[in-house]
Amino acid sequence: MVDYIGVSDVQRIVQSIGIGTFIERLSRQIESDYRRWSDFEKSARLASHSPVGVIELMPTSNGRLYSFKYVNGHPKNTNEGLLTVTAFGALADVDTGYPLLLSELTITTALRTAATSALAARWLARPESRSMALIGNGAQSEFQAIAFRALLGIDELRLHDVDPAATAKLKQNLERCPEFEGVRLVVARSTAEACQGAEIVTTVTADKCNAVILTPPMIRPGMHLNAVGGDCPGKTELHPDVLRMPGARVIVEYEPQSRIEGEIQQMPADYPVTEFADLLAQHPRAGDSSNATTAGAGRRSASEITIFDSVGFALEDYSALCFLHELVQEQPEFGRKIDLVPRLDDPKDLFGGTLGAAGMKPRARLRAVG
Amino acid sequence: MVDYIGVSDVQRIVQSIGIGTFIERLSRQIESDYRRWSDFEKSARLASHSPVGVIELMPTSNGRLYSFKYVNGHPKNTNEGLLTVTAFGALADVDTGYPLLLSELTITTALRTAATSALAARWLARPESRSMALIGNGAQSEFQAIAFRALLGIDELRLHDVDPAATAKLKQNLERCPEFEGVRLVVARSTAEACQGAEIVTTVTADKCNAVILTPPMIRPGMHLNAVGGDCPGKTELHPDVLRMPGARVIVEYEPQSRIEGEIQQMPADYPVTEFADLLAQHPRAGDSSNATTAGAGRRSASEITIFDSVGFALEDYSALCFLHELVQEQPEFGRKIDLVPRLDDPKDLFGGTLGAAGMKPRARLRAVG
Numbered sequence: 001m002v003d004y005i006g007v008s009d010v011q012r013i014v015q016s017i018g019i020g021t022f023i024e025r026l027s028r029q030i031e032s033d034y035r036r037w038s039d040f041e042k043s044a045r046l047a048s049h050s051p052v053g054v055i056e057l058m059p060t061s062n063g064r065l066y067s068f069k070y071v072n073g074h075p076k077n078t079n080e081g082l083l084t085v086t087a088f089g090a091l092a093d094v095d096t097g098y099p100l101l102l103s104e105l106t107i108t109t110a111l112r113t114a115a116t117s118a119l120a121a122r123w124l125a126r127p128e129s130r131s132m133a134l135i136g137n138g139a140q141s142e143f144q145a146i147a148f149r150a151l152l153g154i155d156e157l158r159l160h161d162v163d164p165a166a167t168a169k170l171k172q173n174l175e176r177c178p179e180f181e182g183v184r185l186v187v188a189r190s191t192a193e194a195c196q197g198a199e200i201v202t203t204v205t206a207d208k209c210n211a212v213i214l215t216p217p218m219i220r221p222g223m224h225l226n227a228v229g230g231d232c233p234g235k236t237e238l239h240p241d242v243l244r245m246p247g248a249r250v251i252v253e254y255e256p257q258s259r260i261e262g263e264i265q266q267m268p269a270d271y272p273v274t275e276f277a278d279l280l281a282q283h284p285r286a287g288d289s290s291n292a293t294t295a296g297a298g299r300r301s302a303s304e305i306t307i308f309d310s311v312g313f314a315l316e317d318y319s320a321l322c323f324l325h326e327l328v329q330e331q332p333e334f335g336r337k338i339d340l341v342p343r344l345d346d347p348k349d350l351f352g353g354t355l356g357a358a359g360m361k362p363r364a365r366l367r368a369v370g
Numbered sequence: 371m372v373d374y375i376g377v378s379d380v381q382r383i384v385q386s387i388g389i390g391t392f393i394e395r396l397s398r399q400i401e402s403d404y405r406r407w408s409d410f411e412k413s414a415r416l417a418s419h420s421p422v423g424v425i426e427l428m429p430t431s432n433g434r435l436y437s438f439k440y441v442n443g444h445p446k447n448t449n450e451g452l453l454t455v456t457a458f459g460a461l462a463d464v465d466t467g468y469p470l471l472l473s474e475l476t477i478t479t480a481l482r483t484a485a486t487s488a489l490a491a492r493w494l495a496r497p498e499s500r501s502m503a504l505i506g507n508g509a510q511s512e513f514q515a516i517a518f519r520a521l522l523g524i525d526e527l528r529l530h531d532v533d534p535a536a537t538a539k540l541k542q543n544l545e546r547c548p549e550f551e552g553v554r555l556v557v558a559r560s561t562a563e564a565c566q567g568a569e570i571v572t573t574v575t576a577d578k579c580n581a582v583i584l585t586p587p588m589i590r591p592g593m594h595l596n597a598v599g600g601d602c603p604g605k606t607e608l609h610p611d612v613l614r615m616p617g618a619r620v621i622v623e624y625e626p627q628s629r630i631e632g633e634i635q636q637m638p639a640d641y642p643v644t645e646f647a648d649l650l651a652q653h654p655r656a657g658d659s660s661n662a663t664t665a666g667a668g669r670r671s672a673s674e675i676t677i678f679d680s681v682g683f684a685l686e687d688y689s690a691l692c693f694l695h696e697l698v699q700e701q702p703e704f705g706r707k708i709d710l711v712p713r714l715d716d717p718k719d720l721f722g723g724t725l726g727a728a729g730m731k732p733r734a735r736l737r738a739v740g
Contacts, residue, residue, distance in 0.1 A: 006709035007724065014725050046416050048431050050464045055436050057427050061418045066425050070438070070460065072467025078717045082466055086711045090440065094420045096452055097442025102472070104710050107724050142721035166718065173722045338708075339376035340474050341456045347448045348536065351512035352543045354377065354477050355384050 001337035003328050005103040013327060013334050019111075020150035020179060027115040027122075027151060029326075030319040037277035039063060040315055042254060052076055058089075060314035066092045067318040069105055073232070075206075084139075084206075085109070091321040099340060101325045105317065110140055112320040113312055114147035117226045120251060120276060121200060122151050123283070123298035124306040125224035129199035130155045135191050135213055135237075136205030136229055137161035137170040144202050144228065145174055149183065152200075152295075156184040160194040161205075192218050202226040203237040210266070213237040216245055221303035230263045231311040238307070240266045248305040251276055251298075253313040262309040273309070371707040373698045375473040383697060383704050389481075390520035390549060393513075397485040397492075397521060399696075400689040401656060407647035409433060410685055412624060422446055428459075430684035436462045437688040439475055443602070445576075454509070454576075455479070461691040469710060471695045475687065480510055482690040483682055484517035487596045490621060490646060491570060492521050493653070493668035494676040495594035499569035500525045505561050505583055505607075506575035506599055507531035507540040514572050514598065515544055519553065522570075522665075526554040530564040531575075562588050572596040573607040580636070583607040586615055591673035600633045601681040608677070610636045618675040621646055621668075623683040632679040643679070 005013075014022050033040075039062040046057045053074030060067055069089035077084050087105035092098060121129075132154045134141055138161070148154045157174070161167045167187055174180045188194035195201055195218040203213050206229065214225065219242055230236040243250060243263060250273045252258035264271055279298045299306050328335035344353035375383075384392050403410075409432040416427040423444030430437055439459035447454050457475035462468060491499075502524045504511055508531070518524045527544070531537045537557055544550045558564035565571055565588040573583050576599065584595065589612055600606040613620060613633060620643045622628035634641055649668045656664075669676050698705035714723035 004708070007712045008709050011724060019725060041418060043416065043418075046413065046427065046429060048411060048413075048429060048436055048464075050431075050433060052465060053467050055429075055431070055462060055464070055467050057416065057429060057438060059416060059418060059425075059427060061420075061425070063420060066418055068427060068440070070462075070469065072462070074465075074467045077466055080466070081717055082468065083712065083714065083717045083720065086468055088460075088469065088472075088710050090458075092425060092440075092442070094418075094425070095422060095444075096447055096450070097423050097425055097444045098452065098456055099440065099458065102458075104712075106712055107720065110720060139718055139720040142726075169716075169719055169722065173719070173726055176726065338374070339378050340458050342377045342453065342474075342476055344453065346539075347451055347453045348509055349539055349543070350453065350477065350480060350509040352539065354381060355389060356512075356543055356546065 002099050002340040003101040003325065004336045004338040005101065005324050005328065005334070006336070007104050007107065009335055010104060010107050019146055023111060023115045023118065023147045023150050026112060026320060026323050027119040029323045030112070030116055030316055031119055031280065033315055033319045034277045035280050036062060058314040058317060060318050061094060064094055065318070065322065066094050067314070067321045069314065069317040071105070071109070089317055089321055091325050101321060101328070102338065102340060103321060103324050105320070108320050108324065109317070110143040112316045113140065113228065113310070114143035116316050117144060117202065117228060117308065117310060118147035118151035120308040120310070121148065121224055121226055122295055123279065124251065124308060125152065125200050125296060126222055126299070126302060127295035129224065131158065131198045132156070132200040132202060133158040133160070133194040133198035135160050135194060135201065135203045137166040138204070138206050140204045140228065141170045142173050144204055145170070146177070146179065148200070148202070149179060155182070156186065158186045158188050158194040158198050160188045160191050200224045200226060203229050205229040205237055210234060210236045212239045214242050215239045216241050219245060219305060221247055221305060223305050225305065225307040226310065227263050227307060228310045230309070232261050233265060236263050236266055238263045243267055243271070243307070245305055247303055248307060249274060249300070250307045250309050251279060252309050253311060257313060258309055258311055261311040263307070264309055372469050372710040373471040373695065374706045374708040375471065375694050375698065375704070376706070377474050377477065379705055380474055380477050389516055393481060393485045393488065393517045393520050396482060396690060396693050397489040398656070399693045400482065400486055400686055401489055401650065403685055403689045404647045405650050406432060428684040428687060430688050431464060434464055435688070435692065436464050437684070437691045439684065439687040441475070441479070459687055459691055461695050471691060471698070472708065472710060473691060473694050475690070478690050478694065479687070480513040482686045483510065483598065483680070484513035486686050487514055487572065487598060487678065487680060488517035488521035490678040490680070491518065491594055491596055492665055493649065494621065494678060495522065495570050495666060496592055496669070496672060497665035499594065501528065501568045502526070502570040502572060503528040503530070503564040503568035505530050505564060505571065505573045507536040508574070508576050510574045510598065511540045512543050514574055515540070516547070516549065518570065518572070519549060525552070526556065528556045528558050528564040528568050530558045530561050570594045570596060573599050575599040575607055580604060580606050582609045584612050585609045586611050589615060589675060591617060591675060593675050595675065595677040596680065597633050597677060598680050600679070602631050603635060606633050606636055608633045613637055613641070613677070615675055617673055618677060619644060619670070620677045620679050621649060622679050623681060627683065628679055628681055631681040633677070634679055
């Protein structure tokens with residue numbers, strides 16, 4: 001039997017262990033996997049394009065476990081009451097090829113993206129950072145807010161979206177969270193206003209174009225930028241001049257993919273970037289909230305402008321599937337079992353072990369042919 | 371909600387509609403999809419190799435529906451009581467990117483392979499063919515036997531395997547099938563003996579090497595060869611001289627894939643082959659058992675040696691998933707529903723619609739951080 005985690009299971013898991021703890025534990029798994037970067041097979045996504053969207057398969061493996069994610073992107077879906085992005089995936093044992101876990105990944109992707117953003121920020125943002133501008137208040141924004149609250153102790157969020165209804169929805173959702181009691185939620189009339197006084201700026205906008213969300217006048221020395229929304233060819237959020245600012249350094253997940261999908265698609269091929277795994281390799285001690293000395297340890301100076309150019313990499317889905325699989329191993333009631341693969345007494349007798357009994361009843365007689 | 375078909379569901383479906391009818395209906399779906407050949411995106415498999423096996427993703431799409439199959443190949447598994455090959459897959463709506471069906475494909479792949487073999491044989495074997503040699507009596511052999519019984523009315527099966535236990539298992543399984551009452555099952559001491567008097571020869575052996583199962587002295591004019599076991603690089607079953615026999619013609623599923631994986635990997639790149647879709651295109655009327663005039667209509671002469679060099683193509687998995695999806699649309703009790711994708715009242719509010727209520731209970735408080 002294969003473990004299964006559906007939407008209701010993820011809801012139950014998050015309710016049971018708490019969303020902050022979930023994101024914190026997941027971020028530890030992601031950091032630990034990034035520290036084994038060279039073990040992972042890094043292949044391109046396998047994309048199937050149609051006039052209205054794309055369906056992709058994102059596989060990876062570290063030689064011990066294999067994972068893939070199915071994910072679609074259909075911007076027009078929201079007009080039909082459907083999600084732009086849905087996802088699911090599986091974890092498998094490389095030694096036997098058997099699937100171990102099948103899981104929903106729509107909610108989980110939002111959680112892993114936020115966990116990755118906050119993880120990078122814990123290494124890169126100045127440790128005293130407590131105010132974050134959150135530009136783009138759509139489907140991903142609550143997850144980002146909660147991750148930064150949980151991992152960095154953000155106590156002021158400065159919200160802006162071109163659609164005031166999106167900001168109202170985000171504000172309402174956060175105000176219902178006990179975790180955000182005492183957190184100042186400031187609704188800003190512009191991106192520039194949102195950035196005023198913020199030490200961290202997260203952009204997570206949805207427009208599929210080369211948008212200019214952030215420009216140099218909004219950026220101050222020492223800021224950390226978490227650029228999440230620019231994540232496919234033709235979709236960026238930062239004015240290229242931001243990337244050219246003195247003291248700016250771009251950190252990416254996987255350089256070959258980010259050159260195509262990230263903010264740096266706007267820059268020449270020799271524009272220097274740092275891979276997150278390389279940054280971690282310089283700091284052997286794991287960073288977590290119980291280890292304050294690693295906070296901001298990834299930056300070169302207090303005035304450096306650190307830019308995490310996040311596009312989402314298959315390793316993070318691998319980490320999420322491993323984390324969920326660990327959770328159901330620890331607490332079987334977190335998941336369910338499905339009969340995705342046959343169990344046979346004799347593996348050489350597929351027919352006898354499956355259909356031999358079931359398929360051959362008299363009522364199943366073949367009709368005469370020939 | 372997404373439809374789910376597990377191992378027990380496939381067992382129930384086959385029991386309910388009968389394995390012969392299942393294979394016959396599936397073969398019609400496969401023929402109908404091969405007739406829309408040019409609509410399909412044909413991409414390579416995405417393979418992840420390890421020292422002990424391979425895990426592959428096989429996607430395809432015709433612009434309306436998208437499918438992929440996850441499949442592993444681990445020859446050493448049988449020594450550990452596990453299957454060499456397991457598989458599962460999904461069908462999705464190209465217009466929305468939403469998954470529609472998730473299904474087991476271990477049993478279903480054996481059914482679709484047999485359905486494809488028998489479908490090709492109905493077009494290629496001489497209509498009077500009633501005796502089939504079945505070389506290789508392992509996990510796939512019952513499925514092949516049943517498909518040829520159902521679609522071609524085979525009344526003699528001549529069995530051979532290097533492992534007598536495999537033949538004994540096959541014979542026992544078939545003797546339990548009411549459908550095989552009156553069918554002569556002949557156990558042959560050699561491949562040559564099995565081929566004597568047979569009009570069709572099916573090879574479905576498991577050795578992962580360039581084996582020589584069939585040689586020219588075993589082959590007579592007018593025979594149809596169904597070469598199933600040679601299906602990956604380095605794995606073939608026919609002596610190359612069989613492919614060079616006068617009057618021999620090779621029919622493949624998808625030429626670029628078969629050049630690498632099929633029997634024709636042994637031949638020069640310009641060795642002529644016919645794609646099955648091209649053959650069908652010359653015969654606009656669908657072939658099925660109620661239409662005897664199409665039987666053998668794909669051969670050029672009564673003496674031609676037709677060789678179906680089958681490796682298994684993603685389109686056939688697509689057909690199988692479509693067929694299963696149709697079945698659960700007609701009879702919902704054939705499947706189950708799983709919550710693989712969230713349903714939201716407001717697609718722009720992923721958090722509020724999923725975790726907003728569930729994740730934010732007091733017990734889920736974040737621990738103080740920072």
